[in-house]
Each structure stands twice: as structure tokens, then as C-alpha cells.
Amino acid sequence: MADLLELTPQGLYCREGDFHVDPWRGVPRAIVTHAHADHARPGCDRYLCAARGTLVLRERVGGGAPIDTLRWGESLSINGVKVSLHPSGHVLGAAQVRLEHRGRVWVVSGDYKVCDAFEPVACDVFVTESTFGLPIYRWAGPDRVAAEINAWWRDNQAAGRTSVILAYALGKGQRIAAIVDPAIGPIVAHGAVMKMVRAYRDSGVRLPPIDGVPPRARRVGDGRALVIAPPSVAGSRWLRLFGEASVAPASGWMTVRGIRRRRGCERGFVLSDHADFPGLLGAIEATRARRVLVTHGASESLARLLCERGLDAAPLATRFTGERPPDDATDDEADEPHDVRAAVEEGV
Amino acid sequence: MKDFAALYWRLDATTGTSGKLAALRDYFSAAPADDAACALHLLSGGKQSRAVSTTLLREWAAEAAGIPLWLLEECYAQVGDLAETLALVLPPPKADAAPGEAGLAAWIRTTIEPLRAADEPRKKEIVRDAWRRLHADERIVWHKLLTGGCRVGVSRTLVARALAEVAGIDPAVMTHRLMGGGIGSADDYRRLFSSEPGDADSQRPYPFFLASALDEPPESLGPVADWQAEWKWDGARGQVVRRGGACAVWTRGEELVSDSFPEIVAAAAALPDGIVLDGELLAVRADALLGFSALSRRIGRRRVTKKVLADVPCAFVAYDLLEEAGRDLRDQPLAERRRKLEALSLPAFPAPGATLQLSPRLAAATWAELAATRASARDRGVEGLMLKRLASAYGTGRTRGEWWKWKIEPLEIDAVLLYAQAGHGRRAGLHSDYTLGVWHEGRLVTVAKAYSGLTDAEIVEVDRIVRATTVGKHGPVRICSPTLVFQLAFEGVARSTRHKSGVAVRFPRIVRWRRDKQPEDAGSLADLFAMIDALPTPEPAT
Numbered sequence: 001m002a003d004l005l006e007l008t009p010q011g012l013y014c015r016e017g018d019f020h021v022d023p024w025r026g027v028p029r030a031i032v033t034h035a036h037a038d039h040a041r042p043g044c045d046r047y048l049c050a051a052r053g054t055l056v057l058r059e060r061v062g063g064g065a066p067i068d069t070l071r072w073g074e075s076l077s078i079n080g081v082k083v084s085l086h087p088s089g090h091v092l093g094a095a096q097v098r099l100e101h102r103g104r105v106w107v108v109s110g111d112y113k114v115c116d117a118f119e120p121v122a123c124d125v126f127v128t129e130s131t132f133g134l135p136i137y138r139w140a141g142p143d144r145v146a147a148e149i150n151a152w153w154r155d156n157q158a159a160g161r162t163s164v165i166l167a168y169a170l171g172k173g174q175r176i177a178a179i180v181d182p183a184i185g186p187i188v189a190h191g192a193v194m195k196m197v198r199a200y201r202d203s204g205v206r207l208p209p210i211d212g213v214p215p216r217a218r219r220v221g222d223g224r225a226l227v228i229a230p231p232s233v234a235g236s237r238w239l240r241l242f243g244e245a246s247v248a249p250a251s252g253w254m255t256v257r258g259i260r261r262r263r264g265c266e267r268g269f270v271l272s273d274h275a276d277f278p279g280l281l282g283a284i285e286a287t288r289a290r291r292v293l294v295t296h297g298a299s300e301s302l303a304r305l306l307c308e309r310g311l312d313a314a315p316l317a318t319r320f321t322g323e324r325p326p327d328d329a330t331d332d333e334a335d336e337p338h339d340v341r342a343a344v345e346e347g348v
Numbered sequence: 349m350k351d352f353a354a355l356y357w358r359l360d361a362t363t364g365t366s367g368k369l370a371a372l373r374d375y376f377s378a379a380p381a382d383d384a385a386c387a388l389h390l391l392s393g394g395k396q397s398r399a400v401s402t403t404l405l406r407e408w409a410a411e412a413a414g415i416p417l418w419l420l421e422e423c424y425a426q427v428g429d430l431a432e433t434l435a436l437v438l439p440p441p442k443a444d445a446a447p448g449e450a451g452l453a454a455w456i457r458t459t460i461e462p463l464r465a466a467d468e469p470r471k472k473e474i475v476r477d478a479w480r481r482l483h484a485d486e487r488i489v490w491h492k493l494l495t496g497g498c499r500v501g502v503s504r505t506l507v508a509r510a511l512a513e514v515a516g517i518d519p520a521v522m523t524h525r526l527m528g529g530g531i532g533s534a535d536d537y538r539r540l541f542s543s544e545p546g547d548a549d550s551q552r553p554y555p556f557f558l559a560s561a562l563d564e565p566p567e568s569l570g571p572v573a574d575w576q577a578e579w580k581w582d583g584a585r586g587q588v589v590r591r592g593g594a595c596a597v598w599t600r601g602e603e604l605v606s607d608s609f610p611e612i613v614a615a616a617a618a619l620p621d622g623i624v625l626d627g628e629l630l631a632v633r634a635d636a637l638l639g640f641s642a643l644s645r646r647i648g649r650r651r652v653t654k655k656v657l658a659d660v661p662c663a664f665v666a667y668d669l670l671e672e673a674g675r676d677l678r679d680q681p682l683a684e685r686r687r688k689l690e691a692l693s694l695p696a697f698p699a700p701g702a703t704l705q706l707s708p709r710l711a712a713a714t715w716a717e718l719a720a721t722r723a724s725a726r727d728r729g730v731e732g733l734m735l736k737r738l739a740s741a742y743g744t745g746r747t748r749g750e751w752w753k754w755k756i757e758p759l760e761i762d763a764v765l766l767y768a769q770a771g772h773g774r775r776a777g778l779h780s781d782y783t784l785g786v787w788h789e790g791r792l793v794t795v796a797k798a799y800s801g802l803t804d805a806e807i808v809e810v811d812r813i814v815r816a817t818t819v820g821k822h823g824p825v826r827i828c829s830p831t832l833v834f835q836l837a838f839e840g841v842a843r844s845t846r847h848k849s850g851v852a853v854r855f856p857r858i859v860r861w862r863r864d865k866q867p868e869d870a871g872s873l874a875d876l877f878a879m880i881d882a883l884p885t886p887e888p889a890t
């Protein structure tokens with residue numbers, strides 16, 4: 001029997017249902033796991049995503065094309081293929097896509113983080129990400145990371161330095177705002193982060209007060225603020241708005257000192273919206289899938305390990321950007337929209 | 349352990365001198381003497397040895413982490429540092445572990461020294477127990493101790509300054525007390541803080557005064573008459589200390605190498621007492637310089653066999669006098685020190701058969717004349733000229749403007765990138781160690797391995813090209829289809845039977861990326877042989 005999903009120049013394609021999952025080119029019908037740029041591209045005629053993710057997806061793909069939605073677990077039949085979406089714990093509205101056709105069940109994980117929100121979905125074939133698919137990646141609890149950030153923020157305040165934390169505009173930025181202690185000082189966000197903060201709030205997510213950066217501002221804050229900005233501002237003019245600043249990326253890659261040092265940052269926080277290595281193995285096991293297709297990052301080694309453990313596993317050559325080496329200074333764990341760069345240039 | 353690990357990471361994270369100085373000061377003012385003595389040994393680049401093989405460590409770590417060995421190797425390729433890789437793959441320490449409470453000295457005494465003599469099962473037991481007690485940051489440092497590779501990026505001068513500040517004594521005095529290492533115990537360490545001059549100082553050398561590379565035209569240095577010119581020897585910098593009826597030979601690495609140079613020690617006994625000579629250790633037969641590689645057969649050896657003594661005869665060529673009749677001359681101008689040095693009547697190089705020789709002054713009335721002399725340097729087997737201001741005192745460390753190395757231009761060839769491997773440390777995960785080749789009979793043959801001399805941005809770019817042009821892999825080494833051409837500089841080239849290409853280049857390094865060239869434009873083996881033929885065999889430098 002043919003595979004339920006196959007790789008075409010446009011991306012993962014379901015022939016039976018005549019739709020794509022996270023295509024990287026414009027297609028008639030796209031099911032989108034989440035709104036990061038490597039998974040959601042503008043230019044499709046019609047989108048389907050989780051109801052929770054509608055507003056952020058709209059931010060990403062612009063107006064025009066209709067976005068259909070499904071509530072968690074709700075199913076829809078597309079040309080006889082039963083489609084349902086299940087939380088992946090990655091960013092707001094990020095879904096795993098479950099496809100069922102003639103007794104076969106495939107699940108495409110998109111990007112996922114093993115947390116309370118993540119829902120393991122049993123399947124025959126699991127298409128998993130592997131951004132941090134090496135055993136060196138093991139995350140500490142969010143409380144510990146929050147405590148580290150808070151302590152750093154306080155130290156910087158004492159020295160009159162602004163604290164600038166580099167994080168993805170979608171997901172990581174909001175997560176940081178949610179875990180730090182807002183009593184320490186004002187939280188300020190870059191325009192690109194702010195846009196997604198609004199989408200989060202409009203979707204009903206509670207976040208502490210966050211200030212934007214006024215247009216044409218010459219100087220912002222007095223060294224007390226925590227600034228959340230996308231990684232692309234590193235080394236840019238925009239950063240000068242804050243005077244003396246300590247800049248620290250927040251990313252899973254910060255586990256490795258060499259990568260941290262190459263960024264020229266004295267600090268870095270290990271904080272990721274992706275599963276760590278134990279998380280990946282646990283999630284894969286929980287699906288009870290016999291066959292595993294691995295995308296992103298460490299796909300070859302994770303597939304090899306799974307094979308050695310008796311699964312039928314193989315890497316899948318997608319264009320999800322975790323495959324980029326971590327030295328790419330502009331894009332980190334994934335996903336920075338191009339308009340962020342434009343925003344940086346404008347000084348917004 | 350906790351405190352030393354904290355120091356290690358603080359130094360690692362600090363780029364500025366004042367920050368590093370503060371870190372050192374904080375550590376030494378709080379550390380117990382036995383820990384401080386160990387730390388000092390490590391910080392000053394003292395000898396370390398491997399207590400357990402990295403092969404075993406890898407196996408045990410993979411086992412403890414529950415992963416296959418190949419996966420650990422993949423992690424290593426990404427992390428670029430074995431100590432860190434092991435620390436990261438291991439399961440976190442026991443929550444109830446009281447980690448670094450014991451000090452550095454105790455850790456070394458209980459977990460590193462016993463390893464050397466232990467059998468394998470016992471070794472494993474000690475290592476696994478330590479893993480259970482250490483946090484990732486501490487593990488990295490401990491692994492480095494274990495494998496004898498604990499190096500910290502601080503200069504000895506800075507360590508000396510920090511200790512001087514803690515002790516409240518003159519940094520120069522502290523630097524001198526630290527010379528020659530030998531701080532093995534808490535008592536040795538405490539003696540550093542003594543307010544009286546120590547008696548252990550008797551055979552210690554002076555801190556070496558260093559030269560900077562001259563990158564301006566020499567005319568910028570003013571009148572040539574203000575300068576003393578000598579050959580820049582291709583040997584090892586050293587001091588001969590003749591005091592209290594004994595003699596000692598030291599290298600610039602502050603290593604006591606008297607045992608490696610018995611003939612120099614014997615010859616120095618003829619000097620009057622209370623003399624310290626600064627100069628160069630050279631491998632020299634009759635009047636032919638044998639070069640640095642020959643010298644390395646002597647310098648690295650604790651015991652020198654009769655055969656090596658006969659194969660590699662050595663001499664000490666003196667160019668400065670730092671102490672006379674027990675009096676420190678370093679504050680006097682070079683002209684005065686030179687006068688006194690010449691008064692010792694050592695025969696000037698080349699003086700076949702003499703073990704102690706005088707480095708001759710090269711006379712020149714104009715810079716142009718000196719430039720002509722310098723042009724003959726390669727033929728003579730020397731690296732160029734040294735220019736020393738006649739009015740200069742003998743300082744410590746490197747003082748720009750007083751002493752210059754005016755080296756000859758390196759040899760160069762354009763070579764093609766054939767293999768690339770990920771680098772370490774700051775370049776972890778980036779392909780920055782290159783193997784380069786030149787043409788021979790229609791094929792590219794490897795001639796040199798060079799660490800990148802490119803800018804950080806270029807390295808990232810090259811890394812991307814390497815990944816995109818990889819045609820095969822050999823472990824961590826990527827085989828690339830030839831696309832990139834680099835200008836390769838090197839100090840020397842010689843025929844070699846140990847290299848497949850038949851040539852060996854010395855100190856190869858990449859000067860620049862020749863984006864303007866295609867692989868077809870690269871040099872050939874024939875070009876290298878032509879360079880060899882153009883070099884005269886080592887002959888008397890007159």
C-alpha cells in the first residue's frame with residue numbers, strides 16, 4: 001500500500017486527500033501545524049489549522065486566503081481522509097496532524113515540546129521533528145530557567161544595564177514574558193515580538209504588561225527594562241536605543257558553549273520550545289508507532305538510533321529549518337519572518 | 349572543586365584584562381593554600397598528565413548515558429570539546445549530591461592521582477562515582493584535569509599581578525618568584541607571600557623580555573644607529589643561570605631543561621659566578637644550523653641518550669647579560685649590557701666546537717643595508733632579524749617599541765581545500781580545520797593541514813560551502829569537491845619521506861581566501877620542489 005504522505009517539491013503531500021501538510025510552496029490546500037515561517041508559508045489558496053492558532057497564522061500568511069479551523073480532537077473528512085489536530089505544546093495553536101485512511105494512522109508532529117499541553121497520539125507512522133535530537137540536549141525545568149533570567153535581570157539593573165533577551169518573535173518571546181517576574185521592572189518588546197503578543201492576547205492568553213518601542217524613539221528605558229527582541233537584532237542599530245545592555249539569547253542551542261561563544265554573548269539561556277532528547281524519545285515511544293520518519297536537525301542520527309532500537313525509521317528530507325546548522329546567526333531554532341529584518345532596518 | 353570550576357568559567361566568560369584580574373584576585377584571596385597551589389600550577393600552564401584514556405572515558409560515558417558510542421561521537425562533532433560532550437551526555441548528578449564541597453587539591457588527590465595506578469575496573473568506579481557527584485560545569489573542568497588538558501586563557505603576567513595584589517608585594521618580585529614553576533605544595537604557595545626574599549630564588553631565571561613583530565617599515569623606527577641588529581635564531585629562547593656554584597638552563601616556557609643540555613651546563617661552569625645569560629638554544633653541528641625540528645629531539649626529553657647527544661649537538665648563543673656578579677642589570681640600557689656581555693669574551697657565532705657563543709651584532713649604516721642582510725636570512729637558516737633599541741632596559745613581558753622581530757616574508761602557494769573538519773572551542777561545530785592540496789600529475793595531493801586564518805564571517809561562509817560540497821565523510825572529516833582556493837603561507841619546505849606528497853611544509857597557515865581563483869589556478873607540487881631547490885642546504889652563517 002502506498003504511503004499516506006509522500007514528499008513532493010511542494011512538501012509533504014497526501015494523495016488520497018489531495019492536500020499538503022506544512023508545504024513550502026503555495027498549494028491549493030494546506031494543513032498547517034503552526035505559524036513558524038518554516039511550516040507556514042503565504043501563497044496557499046486555503047489553510048487549515050487549529051482554532052487556537054488562527055490569529056497567529058493570519059499574522060504570518062496575511063489576509064486573503066480562507067483559514068479553516070478545527071478544535072482540538074475534532075475531526076474532518078477531506079476526500080475520505082479523516083483529519084484531526086492535537087496539541088503539540090510548541091507555540092500557541094501548534095498542532096500535531098493526525099491522518100486516518102482505511103485503518104492506517106499517520107501523525108505529523110510539526111514541532112513539539114513535551115509538556116502538559118502535549119498530547120501523545122497513537123499511530124502507525126509518526127513523522128517527528130528532531131531539532132534537538134542529540135543526547136547533549138536536556139532541558140532544565142522552566143522554573144530554573146526563569147530564576148536564572150530573573151537573577152541576570154536584577155544583576156544588570158544593579159549595574160544600570162538594560163537586559164536584552166533574544167528570542168523568537170512567535171512563541172519564545174511570549175513564553176519568556178510569561179515566566180519572568182514582572183515585579184522586577186518593565187518588560188519591553190520589539191515590534192515583531194509585540195505583534196505576536198497582541199495575537200496571543202487576542203487569542204485569550206494572559207501575559208504581563210509589555211511595552212512596545214515608540215516609533216522614532218531615541219532612547220528607551222533607564223537600564224531597568226527587560227527587552228525581548230528577535231535574534232536578528234543582534235549587533236544592529238536598534239539595540240543602541242537601550243544604551244549599555246547585556247545581550248543574551250534564549251535558545252536550546254545555548255547548551256553548547258562553543259555556539260554561545262560564537263554569538264559573542266557572555267550569557268545565554270537554555271530555553272526551547274522544542275522537545276529535548278529524552279522528550280523526543282519519550283514522545284516517539286508514546287505513539288507506539290512502528291515506523292518513524294524524522295525531520296529537522298539531527299534526523300540521521302535519531303533515525304539510526306531508532307533503527308537500532310528495533311523501529312523502522314528513516315530521515316525525511318524536508319525543508320523545515322531545524323536542518324540548518326546552529327551557526328546560522330540569523331535564524332536559530334527555526335523561524336524568523338522576513339518582515340522582522342525589515343522592521344529592524346526601520347528601527348521600529 | 350566548586351570554587352575552581354567557578355574561577356574557570358568566570359575567566360572563560362571574561363574577555364577584559366581587568367575582569368580576569370578581578371576573578372583571579374577573588375579566587376586567590378579566598379582559596380586555601382593547597383587548592384591555590386594546584387590552581388596556580390594549572391593556571392601557569394604547568395605539566396599535567398592524562399590519568400585515563402579518552403577512549404575509556406567515551407565508552408564509560410556512553411554506557412552511563414545509555415547511548416551507543418557512535419552517537420556520543422556525533423555529539424562530540426557538534427560540541428567540539430570532549431570534556432564538555434561527556435559532561436552533557438551524562439545523566440544529571442544525584443539531587444542529594446554535595447558536589448564541589450571538597451577543594452581542588454582534595455579532588456586531585458582522591459579522584460585523579462589514584463587513577464593513574466588503578467586497574468581498569470577501579471578506574472571506572474572512581475570516574476563513575478565522580479560523575480554522580482559533579483554538576484555539568486564542574487564535570488567539564490574535572491574532565492579536563494583527568495585528561496591533562498586543563499588550560500585557561502590567562503597570561504602568567506596576569507596571574508603574577510593578581511597574586512602580587514593579594515600578597516601586597518611588587519608584581520616584578522612575584523613574577524620572579526613564580527619563575528621556574530615548582531609551586532607544588534601549600535608551603536611553596538605560602539612562601540610566595542613572604543615579605544623577605546626567598547632562598548629558593550637562587551637558580552631562578554628572570555622573566556623573559558619579549559619582542560613584537562615589526563609590521564611597519566623599519567625606517568619608522570628612527571635612525572638605524574639607535575638599534576642593535578642580530579639574527580633571529582630558529583632555536584629555543586633560553587637563559588643560562590650561573591649562581592652559587594651551580595648552573596641551570598631554562599627555556600622561555602619557564603621549564604628547567606638542564607638535563608636536556610648537559611654540555612651547556614658543563615660549559616656554563618666556566619663562567620664567573622653570579623651570571624645570567626639570555627640567548628638561544630640552537631642545534632648546531634660544527635657551523636651548520638640544524639634547525640628547530642632537530643632541537644626538539646633534545647628539548648622535549650627528560651633523559652637525553654648518548655645517541656641523541658651525538659646526533660644533535662647544541663650550543664647556547666648569548667645575546668644579553670641580565671646579571672653580573674650577582675647584580676641585576678635589567679635596568680641598564682642594552683648598550684651597557686651588551687658591552688658587559690662582550691667583555692665575557694665568548695666566541696662569536698659561528699664558533700665550531702664552542703658551546704657558549706656570542707650572538708654577533710650585525711653592522712649596518714642604513715636600513716637598506718640591514719634589509720639586504722635580512723634578505724640572506726633564509727639561506728642562513730635563520731628567521732630574519734631582531735632589532736633591539738640600544739637604550740632599552742630589559743623589561744618583563746612584551747613592551748611594544750623596544751624589541752622587534754623583523755622576520756623574512758613567508759613562502760606562499762595557492763592551495764585547494766580538500767578536507768574539512770569541525771573546529772573546537774569557539775569554532776565548535778564549524779568546519780575550520782582544513783586540509784589543502786596542490787596539483788600533481790592532474791590530481792590534487794594533500795600538502796598541508798592548516799587551522800583557519802580566516803575571519804569569523806569567512807569561516808561561517810566556508811563552513812556552509814563545505815557542507816554544500818561534501819561528497820563523502822570519514823568520521824568527522826568531510827571530503828569536499830574542490831572549489832575553494834586559499835593562499836597558504838609557510839616558514840619552510842623540505843623533502844619528506846613521511847609525507848605521501850614527498851614534501852613537508854613548516855608552520856603552514858592560511859593568509860587569505862582567494863575568491864578570485866579557481867582550483868585550476870592553484871599551485872603544484874613542482875612549485876614546492878622548485879622552492880626546495882632554491883633553498884641552499886643549511887650552510888655556515890657567517
Ligand SMILES: [Zn+2]
Pocket residue numbers: 034036039090111334335
Ligand atoms: Zn516551530
Ligand SMILES: [Zn+2]
Pocket residue numbers: 036038039110111296320321322334
Ligand atoms: Zn520547525
